[in-house]
Amino acid sequence: MELQEKRENFTLEWRNLSYIPKKRVDLEIGKGLKSLNVFRRALLKDVLVLDNVNGRIESGSLVAVIGSSGCGKTSLLAAIAQRIQHDVTGDIFINQQLVDQQEMRSMSGYVPQSDISIPTITPFEHLYFMLQFKNCGNLTSDEKKQKIHEILRSLSLAKTETTPIKSLSGGEKRKLLLATSLIFDPLILFCDEITTGLDSFQASSVTQSLRSLVGLDENENRSQARAVICSVHQPSSSLFHLFSHLILMSNGKIVFQGRIEEAVEVFEKAGMACPKMYNPAEFYVKMVSQDRNALKLERVSNVSDEKLNESTNDIRCQFLNSNLISSSNGRVNWFKQLFLLMLRSILSGSRNYKTYLIQSLLYLSTPFVIGILYSNVSPNSQASIQDINGAFFNLITEMIFTYAYYVVFLIPEQYSLLRRETGEELYTFSAYYVSKTLILIPKVVIETFIFMAIVCFLTPFNIDLLTFCKICVTLILASITSIAYGFSLAGVFESARLTIELGPPVDLVFLILGGVYINVGSISYMKYFSMFFYANEAISYEYWKKIDTIACNDIAEYPCLTNGTQVLEHLGLGNDSNTVLIDYVGLLGLATVLHLVGFFGIRRIIRKQGFY
Numbered sequence: 001m002e003l004q005e006k007r008e009n010f011t012l013e014w015r016n017l018s019y020i021p022k023k024r025v026d027l028e029i030g031k032g033l034k035s036l037n038v039f040r041r042a043l044l045k046d047v048l049v050l051d052n053v054n055g056r057i058e059s060g061s062l063v064a065v066i067g068s069s070g071c072g073k074t075s076l077l078a079a080i081a082q083r084i085q086h087d088v089t090g091d092i093f094i095n096q097q098l099v100d101q102q103e104m105r106s107m108s109g110y111v112p113q114s115d116i117s118i119p120t121i122t123p124f125e126h127l128y129f130m131l132q133f134k135n136c137g138n139l140t141s142d143e144k145k146q147k148i149h150e151i152l153r154s155l156s157l158a159k160t161e162t163t164p165i166k167s168l169s170g171g172e173k174r175k176l177l178l179a180t181s182l183i184f185d186p187l188i189l190f191c192d193e194i195t196t197g198l199d200s201f202q203a204s205s206v207t208q209s210l211r212s213l214v215g216l217d218e219n220e221n222r223s224q225a226r227a228v229i230c231s232v233h234q235p236s237s238s239l240f241h242l243f244s245h246l247i248l249m250s251n252g253k254i255v256f257q258g259r260i261e262e263a264v265e266v267f268e269k270a271g272m273a274c275p276k277m278y279n280p281a282e283f284y285v286k287m288v289s290q291d292r293n294a295l296k297l298e299r300v301s302n303v304s305d306e307k308l309n310e311s312t313n314d315i316r317c318q319f320l321n322s323n324l325i326s327s328s329n330g331r332v333n334w335f336k337q338l339f340l341l342m343l344r345s346i347l348s349g350s351r352n353y354k355t356y357l358i359q360s361l362l363y364l365s366t367p368f369v370i371g372i373l374y375s376n377v378s379p380n381s382q383a384s385i386q387d388i389n390g391a392f393f394n395l396i397t398e399m400i401f402t403y404a405y406y407v408v409f410l411i412p413e414q415y416s417l418l419r420r421e422t423g424e425e426l427y428t429f430s431a432y433y434v435s436k437t438l439i440l441i442p443k444v445v446i447e448t449f450i451f452m453a454i455v456c457f458l459t460p461f462n463i464d465l466l467t468f469c470k471i472c473v474t475l476i477l478a479s480i481t482s483i484a485y486g487f488s489l490a491g492v493f494e495s496a497r498l499t500i501e502l503g504p505p506v507d508l509v510f511l512i513l514g515g516v517y518i519n520v521g522s523i524s525y526m527k528y529f530s531m532f533f534y535a536n537e538a539i540s541y542e543y544w545k546k547i548d549t550i551a552c553n554d555i556a557e558y559p560c561l562t563n564g565t566q567v568l569e570h571l572g573l574g575n576d577s578n579t580v581l582i583d584y585v586g587l588l589g590l591a592t593v594l595h596l597v598g599f600f601g602i603r604r605i606i607r608k609q610g611f612y
Contacts, residue, residue: 009059009225010095012080012188017090019050019072019079019252049075051252052090056308057245059187059225062207062214064232064240064260066281067249068289073231074113074192076249080229081110081190083423085607094187105425108188109181113196115173116420118344119166120351123157123176124148126165127183132340133426134184135330151179155209164351171202175209182213189213191230200236207242216244232281240281250288255297256304270299330425337427341435360447366398367451371458379462380551382560385567388461389540392471393516395455396535399475400482401507403444407486408499411436411602419606429603437483437595444479448472462547470542474580477587478535484594485531491601515540521572531590537573538583544568545575 022044049072057063065073078084080092082104092099094107117126127148136144152158155175160168168176174194181189191210195203210228211217230243246263248256256263263284264274272293274283287293331337349356370391377387422429452472456463463471489506493499512518514532527533544564552560561567568575574582 064243109186111191124161237279337431367454404482404486411490481591484591487598534583
């Protein structure tokens with residue numbers, strides 16, 4: 001659809017809209033025994049959420065969608081906005097032109113129920129990043145900032161633009177959600193329970209802002225045609241009358257749609273007159289929730305459908321040849337997306353530096369423990385061989401598990417934000433994935449050198465500067481591989497809780513293959529699947545290869561290994577000149593495979609459901 005300079009009025013229609021998702025159900029065997037979830041497809045059942053609904057709204061309308069819990073309010077908004085990924089049938093039209101998913105997303109904004117934002121940045125920064133992710137024509141940086149200031153001012157958020165989002169009140173957060181959608185100047189705005197959880201004053205303030213957007217208040221500029229559709233849960237009488245139109249739902253069907261004033265007359269003619277001094281919204285929801293009103297509600301629905309058909313015929317004649325106006329722009333190139341995502345992560349992290357500092361200090365307490373435990377080791381004795389190997393393996397396991405499970409807990413927390421921002425096409429998932437990987441590398445490098453320096457300072461191991469740097473490089477590569485391992489766990493198990501329950505058996509296999517608990521010389525190929533093995537072999541080689549002499553003793557329980565090469569042979573580890581290179585290639589290859597598993601796994605998770 002081609003864009004024009006000036007917006008004209010428009011009409012949004014949906015026809016034969018149905019939503020029938022598959023949901024998990026428990027099957028019973030005998031009396032009260034539930035079957036095990038072995039075959040997932042056998043436990044899926046079609047659930048009718050939206051039942052062949054039709055409707056229409058015009059620009060300049062502020063529509064309230066009400067009904068009892070579970071009647072399909074949120075699903076209706078998400079289906080019309082085309083934010084549901086699967087199981088939706090029906091057509092969406094604007095000015096009688098069929099609109100596909102890409103076009104609807106580009107010309108509409110969707111305000112979700114929950115606050116989906118980074119809590120440590122400010123409203124101004126949040127909106128600035130939103131604009132930066134999009135190609136905004138010829139807008140300069142100053143013009144973008146001016147636009148943000150204007151939107152914040154119009155929503156009474158000007159005083160909070162430098163306040164961290166986590167410190168905003170509930171009403172201010174809801175207004176910020178509005179601002180996030182309005183920053184792209186959408187034609188249609190879908191608001192899912194925008195007033196839920198707010199007190200009466202805040203709810204009224206948010207709704208008044210919506211009235212201003214569509215031009216319902218006096219002296220408002222209506223040159224920019226918009227429509228706003230809101231699902232509302234239990235609105236007060238005064239709040240209800242701020243809306244211009246009503247959609248009343250029951251069991252996935254639209255019972256009534258039309259102007260607020262028309263609802264009173266239609267229900268009264270059907271024998272359901274709203275008592276005086278009674279909240280109309282509460283009355284309508286009560287009526288549609290009672291089975292005994294089925295015949296009366298059918299009359300209401302028939303009258304509503306007749307008026308809808310009459311209006312639709314008029315609109316078809318009026319707008320048949322009109323074009324839709326959309327002002328949305330595409331996202332910026334991939335490298336700029338990557339830069340912006342990393343910049344936003346750095347900015348957020350800098351505001352949360354106390355938490356990161358505490359985490360780092362707790363993590364760096366481990367080398368002090370290791371250093372103290374191994375401080376009395378005699379580096380040239382037979383007994384020290386096991387001690388030194390154990391110390392190095394402890395270093396490896398601590399670093400691998402720390403970074404792997406850091407990712408495991410980090411990624412699921414961001415699924416909601418990731419679903420929304422990639423769903424709204426602010427950036428690609430690949431840019432997000434790469435940014436999260438790259439942003440961790442400086443942390444890994446710095447903490448590895450500090451970690452190893454503390455251990456070397458407290459222990460009497462024979463480690464010169466060159467060996468120290470080589471061991472650090474190995475630990476860095478192992479940690480980078482462990483980050484990939486964390487992504488793969490997040491992609492396979494979907495939640496941190498599930499990973500904690502099912503991940504340890506996988507960890508145990510890799511740990512055993514590391515070369516400390518079993519002599520890997522007798523294992524032909526399985527050891528090459530373990531990052532612990534590669535790191536252990538490389539570090540052992542760097543340390544023991546330069547040890548020319550180890551004193552023997554008369555204690556029978558220790559074999560007499562006279563130099564570092566014999567130690568490597570005794571452990572079943574490589575001792576030729578290509579050992580470290582092979583281990584580094586193995587770590588990088590393993591990291592690549594694990595990243596692929598993590599990438600496609602996490603992408604599958606965020607794509608398998610809508611982002612509303």
